[in-house]
Ligand SMILES: NC(=O)C1=CN([C@@H]2O[C@H](COP(=O)(O)OP(=O)(O)OC[C@H]3O[C@@H](n4cnc5c(N)ncnc54)[C@H](O)[C@@H]3O)[C@@H](O)[C@H]2O)C=CC1
């Protein structure tokens with residue numbers, strides 16, 4: 001894999017207000033460590049017509065290398081990176097962090113998390129870039145969130161995961177087979193994950209954009225960071241668009257050699 005170009009310096013102060021704070025665990029009180037959900041950053045790259053790939057299941061390059069480096073810089077600031085199984089199957093991603101300050105800097109190890117209620121990962125994991133990165137010590141094995149009923153009806157999933165160091169996380173699902181995002185994030189927090197960078201795909205992005213904490217009513221997303229590339233992907237592209245209006249606040253824009261990046265909070 002070709003090394004990434006250096007990070008454009010102006011991105012550091014631009015992104016800083018939207019990044020999770022590194023508070024030493026010893027300074028956190030008990031409520032903070034156990035009950036608060038992790039810091040959630042939703043980030044992805046889209047076309048001008050709000051598409052994240054040219055058609056379902058197709059890996060599509062939208063970002064310039066400059067903003068690809070930014071994505072890996074963002075990964076270096078988070079404990080975990082989360083995608084839906086649709087993204088794993090379409091993109092065969094490495095889901096590791098390849099940003100280094102210099103050649104002596106060790107790789108930041110970010111934990112991949114895959115939402116996969118019916119464990120479609122199985123047949124594809126062996127030859128995946130994700131596993132390759134782990135075997136080469138450039139990444140960690142994933143946490144995979146699977147429906148409890150899937151595991152009950154396929155007991156071999158547990159031995160497969162044990163054999164591959166995959167952390168299996170069984171969850172109850174709602175009648176529509178969806179996990180509640182708050183439940184997902186609290187489970188990750190129990191595993192010492194204090195910040196999660198959610199990258200997609202469309203199904204994950206569209207539902208998470210509208211998700212709120214049922215007790216406080218606050219959005220679950222702490223920061224939204226979108227790269228916009230100069231391309232129209234057309235009507236057959238995979239669209240990101242929540243099913244109702246959503247206003248952004250605390251908005252900042254940055255423009256680089258090709259792409260623009262918008263950072264914001266949700267109203
Ligand atoms: N341009 C970019 O930055 C990115 C582009 N992509 C693109 O997005 C496309 C994939 O998007 P999608 O097909 O929408 O797949 P997806 O990655 O959103 O995965 C969808 C699947 O994840 C599971 N899932 C998601 N949320 C769940 C929940 N709350 N509870 C239970 N299960 C849940 C379901 O099995 C669902 O079918 C690919 O073409 C990929 O290339 C993906 C990530 C970033």
Ligand SMILES: Nc1nc(O)c(N)c(N[C@@H]2O[C@H](COP(=O)(O)O)[C@@H](O)[C@H]2O)n1
Pocket residue numbers: 044045059060061062063067068071083087088091092093094095096199200227
């Ligand atoms: N930042 C960005 N720009 C694009 O143009 C993209 N298509 C994506 N896709 C996301 O990056 C993942 C690939 O990760 P690896 O570099 O292989 O680790 C892919 O799965 C999408 O989440 N991102």
